[in-house]
Amino acid sequence: MLAIDVAELRKQFKVQKNREGLSGALKDLFKREHTVVTAVKDISFQIPQGEICGYIGENGAGKSTTIKMLTGILVPTSGKLQVNGYVPYKDREEFVRGIGVVFGQRSQLWWDIGVIESFRLLRKVYRVSETDFRRRLDELVETLQLQDLLNRPVRKLSLGQRMRCELVAALLHQPSILFLDEPTIGLDIVVKTEIREFLKRLNREHGTTILLTTHDLQDIEALCSRVIMLDDGRIIYDGGLDELKQRWGKGREVQFQFTDPIRLMEVQKLTGGLAVRWTRENEFTAKVWIPRELNVSEVLSRVVGAPEMDISDIKIFETNTDEIVREIYQSGSAEVNAAALQEEKRAEEPVPAGGVRS
Numbered sequence: 001m002l003a004i005d006v007a008e009l010r011k012q013f014k015v016q017k018n019r020e021g022l023s024g025a026l027k028d029l030f031k032r033e034h035t036v037v038t039a040v041k042d043i044s045f046q047i048p049q050g051e052i053c054g055y056i057g058e059n060g061a062g063k064s065t066t067i068k069m070l071t072g073i074l075v076p077t078s079g080k081l082q083v084n085g086y087v088p089y090k091d092r093e094e095f096v097r098g099i100g101v102v103f104g105q106r107s108q109l110w111w112d113i114g115v116i117e118s119f120r121l122l123r124k125v126y127r128v129s130e131t132d133f134r135r136r137l138d139e140l141v142e143t144l145q146l147q148d149l150l151n152r153p154v155r156k157l158s159l160g161q162r163m164r165c166e167l168v169a170a171l172l173h174q175p176s177i178l179f180l181d182e183p184t185i186g187l188d189i190v191v192k193t194e195i196r197e198f199l200k201r202l203n204r205e206h207g208t209t210i211l212l213t214t215h216d217l218q219d220i221e222a223l224c225s226r227v228i229m230l231d232d233g234r235i236i237y238d239g240g241l242d243e244l245k246q247r248w249g250k251g252r253e254v255q256f257q258f259t260d261p262i263r264l265m266e267v268q269k270l271t272g273g274l275a276v277r278w279t280r281e282n283e284f285t286a287k288v289w290i291p292r293e294l295n296v297s298e299v300l301s302r303v304v305g306a307p308e309m310d311i312s313d314i315k316i317f318e319t320n321t322d323e324i325v326r327e328i329y330q331s332g333s334a335e336v337n338a339a340a341l342q343e344e345k346r347a348e349e350p351v352p353a354g355g356v357r358s
């Protein structure tokens with residue numbers, strides 16, 4: 001069974017229009033006009049059990065609306081949707097026992113009572129047996145080092161401490177799917193790393209499926225093998241992170257530090273015939289830009305293998321995911337790229353029996 005199965009999912013909101021001026025306001029009193037905002041436009045994707053998938057997009061791309069439909073908070077306008085085999089907005093009671101949700105900017109803990117009291121209340125909400133609750137709580141408290149926080153009221157916790165407690169709250173009933181909406185927002189790098197490590201462990205040891213919405217691409221780099229990218233309600237990329245870098249990364253740069261002073265012409269000669277671009281940074285240092293279709297090792301072997309060049313240091317600058325993603329969003333060609341990718345994927349697929357592709 002798939003963890004998440006979404007087909008042609010659409011969500012439209014009816015938004016009231018405010019007419020201008022006094023006469024507009026008066027008209028609005030008697031007859032309201034509406035516009036329709038389509039937040040999610042017929043998206044389809046499937047997530048198998050045990051996968052960690054990043055769900056990214058600019059502000060307003062439709063991420064939260066999708067997560068709200070997946071968790072049963074919103075009813076889709078059209079399309080099909082199954083999570084853990086349930087239709088979220090229909091089979092609510094059974095469905096929620098199998099999922100955990102953490103919204104980075106909202107809390108599911110009670111503000112004025114001790115953390116442990118919130119956990120006890122949640123145990124009742126999810127109908128977890130006392131034995132299972134104790135076992136699970138001990139495990140989570142130990143992994144996330146919450147021993148000293150359990151009796152403090154939530155309002156006295158730092159953001160990092162609260163986030164760790166939110167994770168426990170979402171996992172007490174041992175859900176098989178965890179939805180995370182900006183789980184590391186506002187946290188310092190130490191806590192971010194701890195949370196990422198915890199999520200990796202959770203996925204490894206319990207096989208928990210994780211769908212992660214974030215603006216922090218370091219979260220994606222650290223956790224996700226797959227990323228779904230949304231733009232204006234449509235999926236513009238669905239695939240591996242490495243593939244994303246390969247396809248849209250513009251190439252890599254290698255910086256060489258030489259022991260003797262160098263001239264640009266000298267280093268250019270070493271890579272003659274290759275489509276690379278050298279820049280001289282100072283007397284001893286030069287950088288070469290290598291397009292993605294060229295193998296880095298080919299360039300390296302030419303430079304390192306040259307007997308007249310003595311190298312003291314080499315640095316390789318990898319493609320930066322932040323930059324790639326920003327560029328995809330900014331370029332109007334994102335959809336064209338995605339369409340080309342789809343077309344390429346289809347071309348690679350085996351032709352179905354009968355020899356015709358749909």
Ligand SMILES: Nc1ncnc2c1ncn2[C@@H]1O[C@H](COP(=O)(O)OP(=O)(O)OP(=O)(O)O)[C@@H](O)[C@H]1O
Pocket residue numbers: 013014015037038039057058059060061062063064065066
């Ligand atoms: N309840 C609502 N009523 C009307 N429009 C809405 C509603 N919720 C979302 N929208 C609109 O739908 C679109 C998608 O919003 P959504 O919150 O899903 O985006 P997002 O990708 O989660 O953005 P962000 O990163 O800012 O959270 C936006 O244009 C938003 O204004």
